[in-house]
Amino acid sequence: MKDVRVEEGFYPSDLKDLSVRELDLLCDGIRAELIESVSACGGHLASNLGVVELTVALHRVFDAPRDRIVWDVGHQSYVHKMLTGRGSRMGTLRQYGGLSGFPKRSESIYDTFDTGHSSNSISAALGMAAARDLNGDNYHVIAVIGDGAMTGGMVYEALNNAGFRKGRLLIILNDNGMSISPNRGSLSQHLSGLRSSDRYIGAKDRVKDKLGDIPLVGNSLVHGIGAIKDAVKYTLVPGVVFEELGLTYLGPVDGHNLEDLISVFEDAREMNGPVIIHCVTKKGKGYRPAERHPDRFHGIGPFDRELGVALKKSEKPDYSAVFGKKLREMARRDERIVAVSAAMIEGTGLAGFAGEFPERTFDVGIAEEHAVTFAAGMATSGKRPFVAIYSTFMQRAYDQMLIDVCMQKLPVVFCLDRAGVVGADGETHQGIFDISYMSHMPNLTILAPSDESRLRMMMEYALEMDGPVAIRYPRGEAADLSMYPELTEYAEKKERPHARILRTGSDVTLAGCGSMTKVCLEVSELLAQKGIECTVIDAEIVRPLSGRDRQVYRRAAQETGLIVTVEDNVVTGGYGSLIEDLLRSEKVSFSKMGWPDAFVPHGSREELMKAYGLDAESIAGKIEVIQKKDQ
Ligand SMILES: Cc1ncc(C[n+]2csc(CCOP(=O)(O)OP(=O)(O)O)c2C)c(N)n1
Incomplete structure (x- = not known):
């Protein structure tokens, strides 16, 4: 044989x-x-x-x-x-x-x-x-x-x-x-x-x-x-x-x-x-x-072959779990809330919601376009749909978001899970384009939580809003920035998300969007060791900016003379571009950090961040160089 x-x-x-x-x-x-x-x-x-x-x-x-x-x-x-x-x-x-x-x-x-x-x-x-x-x-x-x-x-x-x-x-x-x-x-x-x-x-x-x-x-x-x-x-x-x-x-x-x-x-x-x-x-x-358990083994991390269980499971909840839990709580007191998923009930953290509210859960199949217009229809009829779709798959529904939801100012909440680089699934799955494909959509509010309490707060805010809102949050363990009192004091309040200063320093302003705020805080620690003092802003809201938000950016620009925006999105058309436009008339040096216009391959998130210069050490190194040039 x-x-x-x-x-x-x-x-x-x-x-x-x-x-x-x-x-x-x-x-x-x-x-x-x-x-x-x-x-x-x-x-x-x-x-x-x-x-x-x-x-x-x-x-x-x-x-x-x-x-x-x-x-x-x-x-x-x-x-x-x-x-x-x-x-x-x-x-x-x-x-x-x-x-x-x-x-x-x-x-x-x-x-x-x-x-x-x-x-x-x-x-x-x-x-x-x-x-x-x-x-x-x-x-x-x-x-x-x-x-x-x-x-x-x-x-x-x-x-x-x-x-x-x-x-x-x-x-x-x-x-x-x-x-x-x-x-x-x-x-x-x-x-x-x-x-x-x-x-x-x-x-x-x-x-x-x-x-x-x-x-x-x-x-x-x-x-x-x-x-x-x-x-x-x-x-x-x-x-x-x-x-x-x-x-x-x-x-x-x-x-x-x-x-x-x-x-x-x-x-x-x-x-x-x-x-x-x-x-x-x-x-x-x-x-x-x-x-x-074919669902558990559909996409799985490294696992023990004998036991058939995943090897490392973090104790901490990921953003999907935080989202799913919060939506359940909100749905108990607000009957208008419905959840829409395009064949990703588990992945987006909606399994618990689906168990508790089966009649308010709509899994429409792998049909992102339909999911969005279906939600738009529900929103015209008194419902508050939370549409949970991965950032990369929402690309399919650009026109439905723009025309069927935003043009009609319908109160649909887009919950863009896996926003940013996702890692091992590679090019097709990196969620690095969403700010760029949404940032020009009229009537759309775009939010990016920097930790789990902010995700919860933003969901509350989105429910209060009478119009379309997109909340983008990354794959993986939810960050916890509760050590920053500026963040914790309002964590569960219904407050409009706004650009928030977490640390003040006179040399550089680091403006972080979503998950990159935590990285900016790490960068500020590294730079402090070199005698460079940073102001760190947590963006929270990508657009539209209020007068107060603009003020925060303008003042920081004037006080430090150098603004560095950091985002988990392609730089073109991203958060940094919006802030650069805002500060065009200011005398300030500007640097935008994020993903290049490229298809980012597979690898662990950490490896990719390092390879593309978006980890804290690389960012700190680049800022040192910019600083020296500016002096
Ligand atoms: C546009 C889009 N939405 C969602 C997904 C996520 N996704 C990957 S595989 C899959 C299920 C595919 O089921 P099936 O085609 O029956 O293949 P099976 O894994 O059952 O063999 C889903 C929803 C995707 N890859 N593309």
Whole structure:
């Protein structure tokens, strides 16, 4: 028997001659490897365990990189990475300089499209297929998409287009009944109906056999199957929404049975037109803790393999937990409050709220655009929606924020979790653009808490406001700046957030936005040791600034002559730019620190801050240089 371990030199061509038994053994090895690497580096374990056979069968049947596979979201592409020459680098997954946790064209020719934000694979694949047809090529293009990602609106735009174009395209629907949490929505119910219909198509009983001897030649097969299935579809398959859209539906197939998968993929390979293959898989397959808690093992940090529990869990609450707890408290006394989530109830800290107020919790699926306009509709009708969405995913809903909410001055509270650099998920997930994409939105108030008490206070303030408010807060442990009396004395009061001086010094003003206020305080300590005295301002409010806020900045500028703004956002169009505009007529030196106009890669937050000069030591060093120049 061949050596079936995946290692650096393993490529799809190595799969071609293996027997099904050998492929099964290979799958066992892949699972062991996945558990080992993810337990060390963290990552998306459950999703990858669920697609082991599916990925092996895909690479066995198709001819990558000539045939092109697009992974939706891409969090389930680890097995694909292992089978395409990257096996021995799995130990570097998601680490600075190591393998990305998502497909990257720059990493491998087998990665055809950089994904990370969900529900775009069919669009990208359809574009590739259209270009292929124009070029007169004949390779296959395959989108692999989960049932969770199927809740995103772009999918329907793409299906509508694909069914109409009728060009050759394969869509593999990886249906495990789960998004991060159990999948919601009517499509999910439809899929669940198909799944439980107990009519898996198997190797012996697959479509072409079932329908008789239809010649395996292009269109005639499709038309043959189409015609016969038309007559029987409502009995053969209980709901054929895809067929109605112009796609050929094959399935459901057991997504862990290699023989069946290979067989159905081989059939689909011969078909023309858009085909969707419905594979039923189990999220977390093969690792008991992940099978039991697929949500916990969707995205997990390093964990103990034996016990199946995360290694280091901080005692302190993170911002999501502070947000969720506070919203529950507020909802108990204010019936207008509702929570809206786009498939991220757990991630955004809303699980407790959902448990206590199920009828006031709206998980709309991975549908950020819809979530925002849905909230706008509720706000027109007496509700106070708190829309909790990660900063990076809210990018999808720019127009809905601007036109559907801000233009109408609707009281929607945008709770932008994971604002700033998030770390290991990398480029697609860094929440470093939100101030820039919101700072020009008329009527929008933008707030950035520097610690947990300020987040609570800002939520109270947002509820009082009769208009749109965005609160951006970072990933991870909530800061506690209660040692600063300027902050604690008003912590739970309903006070308009305002630029607040935490420390006074005559040499430099450090103006920190959100999480960077704490860093500014550290910088001020470091500089004090060098005899440089700093005024530290906690911004709290990014815009609009009141007369009092302007005064705080102007006075500090006049008193110190040097203002340094520090933010966890790209510098362009960020907080610093707004303050620079404000102080344009002042005689003051100005320096803006934040992220460059670049896609920041994966790595730990600490490593990235250091690498980009945004840790306290680097900032202090840069200020020393500026100071010397100014003297
Ligand atoms: C636009 C967008 N919103 C939210 C997410 C966060 N997210 C990542 S994976 C996922 C669930 C995907 O479920 P599914 O497609 O069924 O894949 P599975 O992990 O179940 O295999 C979500 C909500 C995202 N990546 N992109």
